[in-house]
Amino acid sequence: MDRVIEVRDLTKVYKMGEVEVHALRGVSFDIERGEVVSIMGPSGSGKSTLMNMLGCLDRPSSGEYCLDGELVSSLTDDQLAIIRNRKVGFVFQSFNLLSRFSSLANVELPLRYAGVTSGRRDLARQALEAVGLGDRIHHRPTELSGGQQQRVAIARAIVNKPAIIMADEPTGNLDSKVGQEIMDLLLSLNRERGTTLIIVTHDPRIAAQTGRVIRLQDGLLDLGEGGSAEGKHKAGKREQARAGEEAGKSRKGAS
Ligand SMILES: Nc1ncnc2c1ncn2[C@@H]1O[C@H](COP(=O)(O)OP(=O)(O)OP(=O)(O)O)[C@@H](O)[C@H]1O
Numbered sequence: 186m187d188r189v190i191e192v193r194d195l196t197k198v199y200k201m202g203e204v205e206v207h208a209l210r211g212v213s214f215d216i217e218r219g220e221v222v223s224i225m226g227p228s229g230s231g232k233s234t235l236m237n238m239l240g241c242l243d244r245p246s247s248g249e250y251c252l253d254g255e256l257v258s259s260l261t262d263d264q265l266a267i268i269r270n271r272k273v274g275f276v277f278q279s280f281n282l283l284s285r286f287s288s289l290a291n292v293e294l295p296l297r298y299a300g301v302t303s304g305r306r307d308l309a310r311q312a313l314e315a316v317g318l319g320d321r322i323h324h325r326p327t328e329l330s331g332g333q334q335q336r337v338a339i340a341r342a343i344v345n346k347p348a349i350i351m352a353d354e355p356t357g358n359l360d361s362k363v364g365q366e367i368m369d370l371l372l373s374l375n376r377e378r379g380t381t382l383i384i385v386t387h388d389p390r391i392a393a394q395t396g397r398v399i400r401l402q403d404g405l406l407d408l409g410e411g412g413s414a415e416g417k418h419k420a421g422k423r424e425q426a427r428a429g430e431e432a433g434k435s436r437k438g439a440s
Pocket residue numbers: 199200201206207208226227228229230231232233234235
């Protein structure tokens with residue numbers, strides 16, 4: 186088995202003056218290379234916190250995290266930034282594009298950070314073509330629709346050819362049709378390039394399209410069935426079944 190992510194007993198405590206917020210309270214799981222995984226759970230359950238740890242945007246308070254063979258929980262900030270830039274592409278709910286920059290310039294940024302000195306324009310153009318925006322390379326974000334902006338963000342995420350794409354509510358700001366187009370694009374990157382996908386979502390219709398659901402509750406994995414490995418498996422199956430039912434319901438509701 187080829188594990189791209191191994192997480193052991195990860196915790197995250199945010200200190201707010203005197204108050205401690207235990208956002209993650211000991212989370213362990215693995216993700217295989219090429220898997221498509223969704224992370225679900227109520228608001229405040231720790232999904233974004235977990236995503237920030239997995240994406241090396243922030244550091245756990247304790248526990249071990251191994252990303253693509255590197256033990257990242259012990260790295261310095263500079264080392265963390267290098268790993269992040271090389272291995273992970275990010276997609277956010279609010280696109281997070283630079284408004285004064287063209288699509289092309291936005292997509293070129295990760296290449297600049299990675300120290301790529303030549304061929305940046307061509308690589309950025311190729312990434313924009315791969316997401317179907319070859320005819321929008323000189324547009325700025327305000328000159329694009331929401332779905333197009335998210336496509337630019339996905340082009341930016343894939344331009345460094347990362348092993349993993351981490352998306353935090355990538356369809357959250359889009360209507361369901363455009364949201365599905367973005368989901369189709371992400372799934373096609375998984376199929377065609379083998380990119381591992383980790384998607385935080387509240388939407389059961391999105392989760393139903395992923396191979397596995399990791400469910401968080403109050404900073405812990407919601408394992409179900411007493412927390413055994415078998416229970417975990419069943420809980421995953423149950424979650425998928427539930428998500429499938431929900432998707433069926435909302436499709437009927439929509440028609
Ligand atoms: N930078 C921070 N400083 C202090 N507390 C934080 C910080 N970020 C998150 N928290 C707290 O940690 C807990 C988990 O937050 P997190 O953002 O991970 O939740 P979430 O599952 O992503 O929720 P949502 O679905 O609303 O996005 C919450 O109680 C939140 O208030």
